Amino acid sequence: MxxxxxxxxxxxxxxxLRAVTLAxxxxxxxAFAADRVAVxxxxxxxxxxxxxxxxxxxxxxxxxxxxxxxxxxxxxxEFSKELRFCMDRLLITLKDGGMSExxxxxxxxxxxxxxxxxxxxxxxxxxxxxxYPARTVVGVKSLSVGAxxxxxxxxxx
Numbered sequence: 372m373x374x375x376x377x378x379x380x381x382x383x384x385x386x387x388l389r390a391v392t393l394a395x396x397x398x399x400x401x402a403f404a405a406d407r408v409a410v411x412x413x414x415x416x417x418x419x420x421x422x423x424x425x426x427x428x429x430x431x432x433x434x435x436x437x438x439x440x441x442x443x444x445x446x447x448x449e450f451s452k453e454l455r456f457c458m459d460r461l462l463i464t465l466k467d468g469g470m471s472e473x474x475x476x477x478x479x480x481x482x483x484x485x486x487x488x489x490x491x492x493x494x495x496x497x498x499x500x501x502x503y504p505a506r507t508v509v510g511v512k513s514l515s516v517g518a519x520x521x522x523x524x525x526x527x528x
Contacts, residue, residue: 406427406428407425407426407427408425408426408427408468409422409423409424409425410422410423410424410425410426410431410464410467410468411423411424411433411460411463411464411467411468412467413463413467414436414460414463414464421434422434423436423460423464423467424464424465424467424468426468426469429527429528430525430526430527430528431464431465431468431470431474431525431526431527432525433461433464433465433522433523433524433525433526434523435479435481435521435522435523436457436460436461436464436521436522436523437453437457437460437514437515437516437518437520437521438452438453438454438455438456438457438458438460438518438519438520439456439460439516439518440452440456441456446516446517446518446519450484450487450490450519450520451490453518453519453520454487454490454491454494454520455494457520457521457522458494458495458498458522461522461524462498465524465526468526469528470526470528472498472499472500473500474526474527474528475499475504475524475525475526476504476505476525476526476527477504477505477506477524477525478499478504478505478506478507478522478523478524479506479507479508479509479522479523479524480495480506480507480508480509480520480521480522481509481510481511481514481520481521481522482508482509482510482511482519482520483510483511483512483513483514483518483519483520484510484519485508485510487519487520488508491508491520504524
């Protein structure tokens with residue numbers, strides 16, 4: 372492999388090696404650069420520094436979403452409402468990306484109180500179809516804006 376890279380760098384010049392490598396990997400095409408579409412943007416303020424989801428090719432990457440109340444824009448006092456809003460925001464982002472819960476291949480759930488696991492698991496199973504995606508549940512000390520749950524996901528067509 373190293374010998375092949377050495378031969379390529381001699382043919383194209385070291386300064387062009389990165390471009391050639393990206394081209395060989397299929398990552399330097401204009402389609403790749405333009406193939407990032409923000410989805411679910413109606414869920415966040417325009418000045419927010421992230422997109423709820425980014426579609427790239429057949430894959431949708433869903434940011435860590437929290438259970439913010441869509442009317443008050445605050446975290447609800449009741450964990451059950453926060454959990455429901457969090458799951459709803461996940462499904463809205465998927466739908467905006469042209470997908471559904473059936474397209475999810477991986478989910479990561481962060482909770483500040485791991486004793487809420489059974490409640491999270493119950494609602495999750497009622498909203499996500501079998502076969503269930505790969506899933507990780509992580510207990511964390513805290514989340515931004517006082518949230519108690521945050522969910523990120525990866526979905527594929």
